[in-house]
Amino acid sequence: MKRRLINQETGELEDKSVIKSVTIDCVIFGFQDGKLEVLLIKHALGIKKGEWGLPGGWIKKEEGIDLAANRLLKELTGLGDIYLEQLKAFGDPNRFPEGRIITIGYYALINKEKYDIKAGFTASEASWFKLEEIPELIYDHNEILNFSLKKLRHRVKHAPIGFNLLPEKFTLLQLMQLYEEILGLKMDKPNFRRKFLKMKLLVDLKEKEKDVSHRAAKLYKFDDRIYQKLTEKGFSFEF
């Protein structure tokens, strides 16, 4: 079934506010209970009703693609100021059976504790999936998701972006477990501490965890201004 793009009366493209051939799809990562999670939505309408896929949408005609991705994220989750980065364009001619549509993939990192994402999804059902539980997705969304994972794994080693998945205040063990989960390996606590603290990227909050049934650990936060300053001096984050 081909969609009708032309308005027969005016002879023009219908709905001039969007470019019909380019969409945005977004992989939204969260982190909970030591596990990386991805937010998926269940399509409520159309041919793919009932199937899971990545949240996404159209780009408006006069809107930059980064802006469009931010807007979509805001519409879907109700929040802005989120770590968001473009993956690449996906343009296999058969990726979308109903027509030639190119999609630009993005991925976002959010702090689940801070927001209740699912509240933003009114029309369609939304749910978090751990990596092992991800079902078969519509179109090429599994490919986009796998690409985003590869990108995230690479990026997290070369830029201090992991913090975006954690609460503002976190312990070194939480940070280490985040790295272990994303990179899929086991690390040594003392060595991890030393390596990370040596970078002097973290602010010691002089606070401790509360309500834990063991010795409370120090809390730290990441300060982007410190990172910027270090970067200017030639520092380059490598893990």
Next chain:
Amino acid sequence: MKRRLINQETGELEDKSVIKSVTIDCVIFGFQDGKLEVLLIKHALGIKKGEWGLPGGWIKKEEGIDLAANRLLKELTGLGDIYLEQLKAFGDPNRFPEGRIITIGYYALINKEKYDIKAGFTASEASWFKLEEIPELIYDHNEILNFSLKKLRHRVKHAPIGFNLLPEKFTLLQLMQLYEEILGLKMDKPNFRRKFLKMKLLVDLKEKEKDVSHRAAKLYKFDDRIYQKLTEKGFSFEF
């Protein structure tokens, strides 16, 4: 001047063979006399006549974007089997004043000794530019080029792709100078040798340079199959 997209008789999109709103632009890198170079073309027609820009073109309707990039490269330079990788999509609404066009950037690495690229450009003038000599380019092509440089600098440290810019047989000094030029730093010859040879990525060709006015250096080549095998064993290229 807005282009007419609608055929008034049929009520359909004109020229169904291309998606009018998405193009491809390609940064082609070469390496000569120790310097990184970029291939630019001078526009022969249209508003931008006489100005320099990146080679590019339209994506055909039934063509994947990677395939389209390869086809364009072949049309422009007359050769295939070239290292080519997508950068990302550039979609500022004002990037192209004559209408909303999204471009997907690619970058290619070619061995200049092997081919005479400029022969492929019949219609428009093409020329190599060293990095310091790059003029102001049309649209957002300077931004695309700068992005490609950042990507190349990063990629060359994490994957053995630099070889694509060198002749098939090369000396360790040539390789080192390539790295020095791309990364913009000075290196130590003995240390570079040791580090690179330790990876066991290079094939010692048991040959030496000829017609040099000094002690001839050993020639090496890069063998992708060796790299694949090492990768399977867990090796990861880092420089």
Next chain:
DNA sequence: TATACTTGTAGTCATATCTACTATAAGATT
């Protein structure tokens, strides 16, 4: 109150890696 248990944090040590060198070899040029 004492003991075990869990997690945090400090320190040790052998090994590998990086960096800045020096030294020598192999040719070509004068």
Next chain:
DNA sequence: AATCTTATAGTAGATATGACTACAAGTATA
């Protein structure tokens, strides 16, 4: 034969890494 250029080998101190031990600070349990 002396000299110059570049290739290639080696060396030694500094630094980083990885595997470990030890102990501290709490909570839970006996």
